[in-house]
Amino acid sequence: MIGIYDIEVYNNKIHYYLTVKRNLTLVRGDSASGKTELVRLVGEYEANGSSSGITLKCDKRCTVLTNVDWEMRLVSLSQTIIFIDETASFLRTKSFAEHVKGSDNYFVIITRDDLDMLPYSVEEIYGLKNVSDSSKYKSYKKVYNEMYKLYNLSDINEIVNPDQVITEDTNAGHECYVEIYGDMCSAAGGKTKVYECIRTSDKKSILAIIDGAAFGSDIGKVMGYLAVSGKKCVLYAPESFEYLLLKANIIDVPQAILDETYNYADSQKFFSWEEYYTDYLVQNTKNTPFRYGKTRLNESYKSHRIIEKIKSVMPDQIISVEERSE
Template sequence: MKGKHHILIETESLRYEFDVRRNITVLQGESATGKTTLIDILAEYSKKGRGGGIRVQSDVPCFVFNGSADRWMYELGGMSGGVIFIDEDYRFIQSNEFAEYLAHSDNYYVLVTRKPLYNLPYSINEIYGIRTSGKYHFPEKIYHEFYPIYGDNYGNISDEKRILLLIEDKEAGYDFFKDMVGDGRCMSAEGNAGIYPRIIEIGSSEDILLIADGAAFGSYVDKVVHLRQLRGHIAIYFPESFEWMVLKSGIIKGRDILNMLESPEEYIDSKEYMSWERFFTALLIELTKDDPIKRYSKSGITDFYRGQNAEKILGVMPEEIRRLI
């Protein structure tokens, strides 16, 4: 499935309104904000339809998974081209099997869970809480909306001190930043799971700028944010991916690139790409494959991505981060 889908769910006393635009949306936050009520209302709607006092407005079907945990794969198989809501009591969403299933699914999923789902590459931008407006006094109508839990808070560190770059990537992205600042100031975490142990290893003496692919960092972001609160001296930058930075910099030309960067959800099919960073990698490889100078490979960068072009790539970063490098 592709696209951004606006969903409105309404009874006479409650209204939920939100957009989903990637294959995985995670819903979490405090107790008593209305997460389970949202699922319950949708489940009721799926049983009774329009006659049940619930109005659902969406351009794609909304399903609630409330079947048998042992037969989830079989039951999900009957749902296609829609948004599937799964409440927190289903443990299968943590399994490898679910991750493999989701990689080729043409549904979007809204998962209610506080647990980090390390098997799933979900975006830091698609983790939401629910907030409420209205008088909050029965029988006045209560309005619920989703709000992103992790915004653009880069952290507050001084640019006067020498900073260590910790790069989640171990290949082209790491190569690029190592080139910019030199070996001694750049370290690869060799994947998302390596970030926490690397920061502990580094100790508290260094200021750290962590750069990771925001498109797939959702399960790790809470740990990093907590670590930043505890330790201090950590700035974070989560672009969609390094390849997204290259495309955004304008050094590679191609048809529709600007539109793809503006509204990736209109181009990225969930059945083909489990997360957006995989799409941007495939796109960059495709756009440069016939040009021996620009040819991009995940395994390392060529001279084309150095010098002036490197400055353009860095120019994609917000100024607060750019000045630290």
């Protein structure tokens, strides 16, 4: 399934509107914020149609998946936007993650918990809030809408000279960031280890570079810690390292690939957009000097000209004064 879809659900008391554009969208909120009511309305409309007093507008079928025969139902669904409430016991299972991978459906999951087995984006975590105190209508607000802001500093535009740069992985991306930041760059060894590296760091200023397209299950823990720890840390969350390489125009890339990825990253083939960008880069650099492999960075990417192109698409505030003056 590909594409971006608006979903509008309402009755005479409450009104919901949301947009989905990836295989996984998470909706969070406290008790009484209306999360469960959203799922109830979708399910009741599917069961009873317009006679339910509910209106649902979407270009794709919307349904609710519950504990009852969930595997059998999920296998039978195609090109559908599937809503799941946090009461579903299968949400945190390996079996559910395996069913999501390779599915040509989109999933809207209502949960306050982190789902470690699913690679969802930091950009697709939403919260519910009232538009105004006098209105019962609901709207969606991104919980994490700025993923590379500087915490504990009043001005996020201030230039940061990190004492330590933590990269999510140890592979090609880390090699590139070493070219930019030198010996201050260290690898966490996976997204689940970023939090611990930040927590145990004794450095005054930290830059953590993460793959935003699949870091959703860990971002809450990291952000929560930074909010109370007093540490100076900037989180930089491009979709992925491969996305940066494509954005840097090292090879010719149609702008739509980057701006409208939802029209290209088929959920049945790609578990996350990170996988899509990697596949696109690999396929389009075969038999070229920039042949890409995720495990080890091709030396062609380490040339001064290419490193400068990569730096040019990174935010100014995470490039050190020394490097900016080169």
